Amino acid sequence: MSAEAELVPQLPRPEPDPMSLTPETPATGTLDPAQDPALNPEVADPVLTVERLSLWYGEKQALYDVSMKIPRHRITAFIGPSGCGKSTLLRCFNRMNDLVDGVRTEGSIDFEGGNIFDPRLEVNGLRKKIGMVFQKSNPFPKSVYENIAYGLRIHGVRSKSDLDEAVERSLRGAALWDEVKDRLGESALGMSGGQQQRLCIARAIAVEPEVILLDEPCSALDPIATARIEELMQELKDRYTLVIVTHNMQQASRVSDLTAFMYLGRMIEYGRTERLFLNPMRKQTEDYITGRFG
Amino acid sequence: MKRISARKDLLGDHLVALAGGALALSLLLVIGLVVLLAVNGLASFWPRPIAELELADGRRAMGEIHVRETATVQRETTGPAETIERLQLKGGNRDLTGADFTWIDDREVRSVTYPADAVLLERREWGNFYGRLAALRVGDRELAAGSDATWRAFHELQPAKEREFAAIRALERGPIGTINRRIQALERQRRGAGVKGLAEAERVSAEQAIDAELAALRQQFETRAAELTALREAWSREVLVVEAADGTSKELPVGAVVRAVRPNELGLGGKLALYGSRLWEFVSGEPRESNTEGGIFPAIFGTVMMVFIMTVFVSPFGVLAAVYLREYARQGPLVRAVRIAVNNLAGVPSIVFGMFGLGFFVYLLGGSLDRLFFPEALPTPTFGTGGILWASLTLALLTVPVVIVAAEEGLAAVPRAAREGSMALGATRFETTWRVVVPAAAPGILTGLILAMARAAGEVAPLMIVGMVKLAPELPVDGLAPFVHLERKFMHLGFHIYDVGFQSPNVEATKPLVFATALLLVAVVMVMNLAAIAIRNRLRRRYATSAV
Numbered sequence: 124m125s126a127e128a129e130l131v132p133q134l135p136r137p138e139p140d141p142m143s144l145t146p147e148t149p150a151t152g153t154l155d156p157a158q159d160p161a162l163n164p165e166v167a168d169p170v171l172t173v174e175r176l177s178l179w180y181g182e183k184q185a186l187y188d189v190s191m192k193i194p195r196h197r198i199t200a201f202i203g204p205s206g207c208g209k210s211t212l213l214r215c216f217n218r219m220n221d222l223v224d225g226v227r228t229e230g231s232i233d234f235e236g237g238n239i240f241d242p243r244l245e246v247n248g249l250r251k252k253i254g255m256v257f258q259k260s261n262p263f264p265k266s267v268y269e270n271i272a273y274g275l276r277i278h279g280v281r282s283k284s285d286l287d288e289a290v291e292r293s294l295r296g297a298a299l300w301d302e303v304k305d306r307l308g309e310s311a312l313g314m315s316g317g318q319q320q321r322l323c324i325a326r327a328i329a330v331e332p333e334v335i336l337l338d339e340p341c342s343a344l345d346p347i348a349t350a351r352i353e354e355l356m357q358e359l360k361d362r363y364t365l366v367i368v369t370h371n372m373q374q375a376s377r378v379s380d381l382t383a384f385m386y387l388g389r390m391i392e393y394g395r396t397e398r399l400f401l402n403p404m405r406k407q408t409e410d411y412i413t414g415r416f417g
Numbered sequence: 418m419k420r421i422s423a424r425k426d427l428l429g430d431h432l433v434a435l436a437g438g439a440l441a442l443s444l445l446l447v448i449g450l451v452v453l454l455a456v457n458g459l460a461s462f463w464p465r466p467i468a469e470l471e472l473a474d475g476r477r478a479m480g481e482i483h484v485r486e487t488a489t490v491q492r493e494t495t496g497p498a499e500t501i502e503r504l505q506l507k508g509g510n511r512d513l514t515g516a517d518f519t520w521i522d523d524r525e526v527r528s529v530t531y532p533a534d535a536v537l538l539e540r541r542e543w544g545n546f547y548g549r550l551a552a553l554r555v556g557d558r559e560l561a562a563g564s565d566a567t568w569r570a571f572h573e574l575q576p577a578k579e580r581e582f583a584a585i586r587a588l589e590r591g592p593i594g595t596i597n598r599r600i601q602a603l604e605r606q607r608r609g610a611g612v613k614g615l616a617e618a619e620r621v622s623a624e625q626a627i628d629a630e631l632a633a634l635r636q637q638f639e640t641r642a643a644e645l646t647a648l649r650e651a652w653s654r655e656v657l658v659v660e661a662a663d664g665t666s667k668e669l670p671v672g673a674v675v676r677a678v679r680p681n682e683l684g685l686g687g688k689l690a691l692y693g694s695r696l697w698e699f700v701s702g703e704p705r706e707s708n709t710e711g712g713i714f715p716a717i718f719g720t721v722m723m724v725f726i727m728t729v730f731v732s733p734f735g736v737l738a739a740v741y742l743r744e745y746a747r748q749g750p751l752v753r754a755v756r757i758a759v760n761n762l763a764g765v766p767s768i769v770f771g772m773f774g775l776g777f778f779v780y781l782l783g784g785s786l787d788r789l790f791f792p793e794a795l796p797t798p799t800f801g802t803g804g805i806l807w808a809s810l811t812l813a814l815l816t817v818p819v820v821i822v823a824a825e826e827g828l829a830a831v832p833r834a835a836r837e838g839s840m841a842l843g844a845t846r847f848e849t850t851w852r853v854v855v856p857a858a859a860p861g862i863l864t865g866l867i868l869a870m871a872r873a874a875g876e877v878a879p880l881m882i883v884g885m886v887k888l889a890p891e892l893p894v895d896g897l898a899p900f901v902h903l904e905r906k907f908m909h910l911g912f913h914i915y916d917v918g919f920q921s922p923n924v925e926a927t928k929p930l931v932f933a934t935a936l937l938l939v940a941v942v943m944v945m946n947l948a949a950i951a952i953r954n955r956l957r958r959r960y961a962t963s964a965v
């Protein structure tokens with residue numbers, strides 16, 4: 124654990140990056156991507172390993188040859204302009220794209236020693252291990268309690284005491300317990316937007332996943348609610364691997380350990396967050412983070 | 418700029434006024450309808466005074482004055498038309514005079530009085546009697562004589578007679594009914610399946626066993642029948658001697674009188690009590706005199722039960738069909754065609770569904786059931802004839818499109834995000850559909866059911882050929898095993914209105930009943946709808962979903 128923490132340091136620690144000393148990095152494509160330092164941060168203990176992933180929505184290609192390693196118990200952020208394929212990539216990890224008609228993929232994503240796209244893989248089990256939080260909070264039209272208990276019930280938890288315990292643990296884990304403990308029986312839809320989003324996080328951690336995918340979880344929230352979620356993410360990363368999509372660069376720089384910049388379905392640059400923001404290796408990355416486009 | 422916006426607003430204002438006016442008009446019509454029904458229906462239960470008229474030719478008449486009007490009549494076919502004042506008298510005494518109502522020319526009336534001892538007898542047969550009490554007798558012995566003494570004696574006696582009548586009814590329907598049914602079943606057994614396929618010796622012994630049991634039952638029946646005769650005799654022992662206004666006198670058993678009233682000496686309290694008791698009898702009692710008098714409870718019961726059974730069938734069917742169409746079927750031209758067909762089904766005239774119900778449910782399904790399970794009763798059909806089950810199924814078929822359409826809309830309104838949230842937790846398609854989507858769509862589905870129930874409660878035409886009758890001897894639910902008799906015929910408020918209002922020999926007398934029954938039908942539909950709406954609102958509150 125500690126060796127790994129060395130490799131991927133926490134954000135607030137400013138530290139000169141050896142790679143930033145080589146500003147003359149060649150442009151994309153001229154290097155073998157597997158060797159390209161702009162795409163290959165050191166990841167000692169990857170949870171998810173994406174290899175040469177391409178994806179088509181019918182005729183339209185949305186991802187081009189993406190490869191990356193997602194480190195365990197870290198926060199990885201995907202940034203990039205709208206429509207560049209961040210959500211598409213994220214939804215590959217729990218195969219939510221299966222729900223869209225006419226999706227085709229090439230390449231592989233390794234998770235726990237197997238390929239996620241393996242047709243023999245039991246997708247419901249995969250989704251239990253790789254949870255997801257959506258852009259727009261989507262609690263079920265049920266009570267707060269039932270929202271959390273739902274995932275547990277479908278995975279076979281029956282006993283009332285187990286459920287009670289898990290509900291409390293999850294709500295505490297999502298820093299929501301003190302706010303809702305007296306209204307567990309009330310409709311989840313009566314809560315504020317920020318509470319709803321934290322409830323969705325609680326719902327995701329209730330089934331004890333390995334990875335939590337967050338697709339722009341704060342884009343509909345006010346700054347205070349956003350801050351609370353960001354705080355929560357820092358607490359969660361001790362136990363879970365987090366992958367977050369955001370098009371808010373400040374958020375990416377605040378919360379994430381690694382950042383991937385995508386553009387037009389391609390992975391342009393992937394590296395430690397402060398390195399990427401302070402010393403981008405690619406011209407496109409620099410243009411994007413300095414606000415010249417996007 | 419200003420002028421343009423002003424013009425726009427003017428148009429808008431007119432449209433608002435028009436829309437508001439249309440709404441107001443609709444409301445007014447609905448309120449008017451209910452008020453009309455209420456006034457015409459409920460007013461008739463209010464006690465009216467009994468007038469005694471002395472006519473120019475010396476005759477006397479007694480009754481309630483219902484209408485006073487100016488009319489143009491022609492006395493002879495060739496004679497001149499003249500305008501007269503006339504009044505309509507409800508004189509009752511159908512057994513003596515042949516008609517309940519008579520029109521009397523005002524000029525022939527010499528005097529009108531309201532004698533305190535004028536009495537109205539509501540009878541089990543022949544309708545109302547207006548006149549005076551003369552005496553009360555048992556055999557040749559006189560218990561009371563004179564108007565007042567008889568009045569008192571009658572009231573002392575009446576509660577006991579009422580109890581005896583109830584006992585007679587209970588005996589007829591309870592033990593005697595059971596014995597009868599058992600005898601019929603054994604006779605069928607002896608004739609048919611029960612002894613078929615047995616060896617000769619066994620057959621004989623089985624037949625002997627049945628015969629023995631039959632004999633015992635017949636014995637029991639005799640005892641009960643004797644009991645019944647004795648009860649009937651006791652019940653009709655006391656005889657009331659009454660006298661009509663024209664002096665005719667008549668004797669009738671005390672037990673035949675449901676209620677005796679002296680309306681002319683009733684105060685407001687007494688009138689209110691009488692009104693309440695009449696209203697209660699109407700709602701809770703059984704019809705008398707081929708539905709023209711008494712209550713309509715069996716019709717209320719039949720209507721509610723039929724709608725209830727229909728709901729039990731239509732809800733799962735409609736919801737399952739809608740779930741399939743919306744959640745599982747691949748959206749395409751075929752599904753669109755099915756959807757259009759379902760919508761069109763809702764527009765098929767209801768009598769067509771009635772025909773289908775008769776052909777399919779009654780003849781085909783019912784006939785097969787009879788051959789399979791009740792062969793010994795044939796040729797008397799059990800299920801192979803109209804009954805409440807077939808009527809309910811016919812209505813379920815009629816209303817299933819309504820439920821499908823509403824449920825589909827409810828399902829479509831459940832956001833995609835809710836489904837994705839469930840799938841992302843590792844739920845299967847099935848779990849997502851049944852645990853998240855359908856509960857979220859429940860208010861919309863209930864809206865569909867409410868519409869279906871309202872439609873079903875008002876349908877009459879298709880039911881006339883699949884089991885609805887003008888007078889059903891028994892309710893579909895009673896104390897005899899198996900307690901719920903789905904094969905029985907049933908009464909229905911809608912048909913009752915038609916039957917009482919337009920098929921009875923005494924249309925004038927039953928007009929108020931028609932209005933009151935219609936009011937009750939509206940009330941029953943409203944109560945059922947309100948109940949469903951209350952459930953829906955509870956669901957909505959619990960899930961705080963948007964209105965669907």
Ligand SMILES: Nc1ncnc2c1ncn2[C@@H]1O[C@H](COP(=O)(O)OP(=O)(O)O)[C@@H](O)[C@H]1O
Nearest residue numbers: 180183185204205206207208209210211212223
């Ligand atoms: N269900 C879909 N069907 C077809 N095309 C899609 C679908 N979802 C996304 N796309 C396309 O794929 C590209 C990437 O989309 P997305 O991953 O949602 O971008 P981002 O999340 O980065 O904004 C876009 O061009 C988008 O139009």
Ligand SMILES: [Mg+2]
Nearest residue numbers: 209210211338
């Ligand atoms: Mg997106």
